[in-house]
Amino acid sequence: MVEYIGMKNLINAVKGSVGLRKGKILFGFEGNNSTELTWGALDDVVMGGVSESSFQIDRRGSEIGGPTGVFKGVVSTANNGGFTSIRTKNFSVPEDLSAYDGLELRLKGDGRRYKLIIRTSLNWDTVGYTASFDTVASQWQSIRLPFSSLRPIFRARTVSDAPPFDPTNVLMFSKFEYDGKLNPTFVEGAFELPLSSIRTYIKDPICPRFVHVGSAGVTRPDRPGLDLSKQPPAVRLNKELGFILTFKLKGEDLVRESGIPYAIIRPCALTEEPAGADLIFEQGDNITGKISREEIALICVAALDSPYACDKTFEVKSVIPFSEPFTVDPENPPPEKDYNIYFKTLKDGITGKELLEQSPVPV
Template sequence: MVMQESSSSKKGWPVGRALRTFLSFNGPRFLSGRRKKKTSGGVGIATATTVTPQFGADLPVGHGIVLVTGATGGVGRRVVSLLLEKGIRVRALARNEQKALAMLNGGQKPEPGALLEIVNADIRDPAALTPELMEGVTAVIGCTAAIVQPKSGDSEDRAKYYQGIVFYEPETLDSPEETDFVGVKNVLAAANKYADVKGCKKLYNCAPAFIDRWQDFASLDDVVMGGTSDSKFTLIPGAGEAGNEDSPSRIAGVFEGMVTTERGFASGGFTSVRTRNLEPPLDLTGYEGLRLRVLGDGNTYKIILRDSDQWDGPSWSTMVPTQAGKWADLDVPFTSLIPVARTRSIPADQRQAFRLDQIFAIQIMLSKFAYDGEVNPTYKDGPFKLVIQSIEAYMGPSAPRTSRFVHISSAGVERPGRPGIVLEEEPPAVRMNDMLGGILTYKLKGEEAIRASGLPYTIIRPCALTEEPANMPLEVDVGDTIKGKVSRDDVARLAVYALACPEATNLTFEVKSSLAFSQQWTAEDAARAPVTDMTQVFAQVKSMSQK
């Protein structure tokens, strides 16, 4: 809304503005300019989540999306399959879209609303890792690696490469530096900037990728109840906090206007900015509160969440003070919100449970009234101005911190150039590291970038990968010395379970089977073997890492 200057102290009720406000929130979309929350093609919200207790019900937090890079590789496609089996939304990233469709979805494009989305993008190109690609992503499983094949060639299904037992003289088809190091850095940068992988969920901020989200908001003042308060909400370059890396131009949302009690048929003295009903509603399951980064004006504001799509239905509200002229984080724990009907608290015997999984609207209000007849202690008629840099949902310090970046690397990455190493006794990748373009060297550099990123991570270093079935007896170690083989099925299970097990956080380890190369693991063996407890595997690695 555009602010109107007061021409006199006895201004009449602007009935036209009241009608426009009502229609903005309740009328046809062409009147409101309402923006339907966009989703990328093929992504939808699962109607049910089939997560076993052993797997962990917090995967991923907030029912977000797991981004899988290298989704058509031997481990990657198994990771995708396991996540889908668990009812987890997956965004599968691949260089070849047709190959991905054939491998992951029977050659068909996923239906809108399906758990699976397939995206054609190359992690070596930072421009391909867009804000839209990262929207809603709460975890990443990195399965991308430089392509290696036998010099003698391979079949279309890469049977020679995948079998992992018989040795064929190898060659690389692309640059290990660009894929295993630069590509990993590109994914980390995009995830840090755009995804929800830091224990918070970006709802609104002033980074270029998020600017259009502020269109959800519109002014809602006491004019709808006979008052004459007037506000506007605009994005203003230069209004934001200095030194904000997300918004170099310092754009910020400015909620400002004039609040007055001079006239009101039912209730004057409030002004607010509120989102139109969000489609779909926000799911803030697993988070503990909202955090607003604001430049205050000394007023005390109401923060209101609505878990119903009713225009004037019950809401959840609290009051937060601001300091004039100071930037601050306003933390609003969900436990601090009380259920209200306008300014009256709802009696305990009439209250319904707060639905964090369906937040339809967020509202910020300056009002003369507190609750149940009490008055806002800092309220005064006159101008106001609240600058809003961002709004996000946050996790509390007591929340379990699980990995948000799981990466499949390789055993042997620390061995090239290691003093005293006997190359003849090492796996081919170690012996041929230089010939293969420094493949292990750049995998190690990629690992180092992950460990330095600040994200909770798990780095899995498998020994020689085979096509044998899952549930092999596993051995884990740290320090990069073990040799052997391991099933891709088991590595995929480790990667997926790492997202749900706090014990896996910030670990780097090697894994192999206790079986000799010559001992074949069959489907019958897998069926007879006890199911591997991945929590115990990660606990063992954690104990080793602390020694």
């Protein structure tokens, strides 16, 4: 049970800080779920202009006929104006987006250039971290804005000594760029920008953010047709051991379902032998054997930097049989392994549960 409850608690504890493969949605609509923010207009009327804008929810305006936000209005250069914008209220709790690489906007363009401004201070008139983006008229598109591309701006001027970045969101449409430059796509008149979502993203290639060491054999206690007498003790005695492998498998399922980029390593019997033996990587939960704890630690570290290990579940063992001890000559140690050679052989979606889910064949 601890393998399941403990994993559930651990995932809940780290989920917000290690990042999700699909990103964290900050605003938008997904199926029956929505993440809405309170938006308000901040237009050039604050400096005597006559432009005006609003942010509304169109319940059938998205690309699939569902709800979407719409930033719309009329922009005018009268009275030395020329911009419209909307902004959210300050978040009551600052968002920690450090696990991600940027923001992705899903929107329907109109051929104009817009700016996204992200603020890190609760103060009203302060530095905003800003990126411009161009849109394609009449097309739904995903705009990715890397955090590394954001420029610290204060009153349309770059700030070279700006403080660190911890965002809230502002979406602004303006004829002005930065440092006196003009927006090359600025046109007076009505505009409309449907915006269905703002979410974070992890840039490709995605590597595991969570590496879980499980156990070979987790799918075998309930596997139909398996000769348990030929299986390791933990498989044969799963019930007597408090269904330890059953709960290990449930813990694995929590990892796979969490949305966190992961790797699940299932070692065979662990030994205190040194690392360095040749290895066998398999999938489907069928192999038995032994492997060094030191080797598993090295595999875990390597998996964190390998996109080939991402979202894979696999078993691993040494080629050395149980009956033969493995030792290393300090004067002639084995070469360091490139674990990517093994990771590249792995396939998506293979866990060994496939055999548990097969329907019985009628006779």
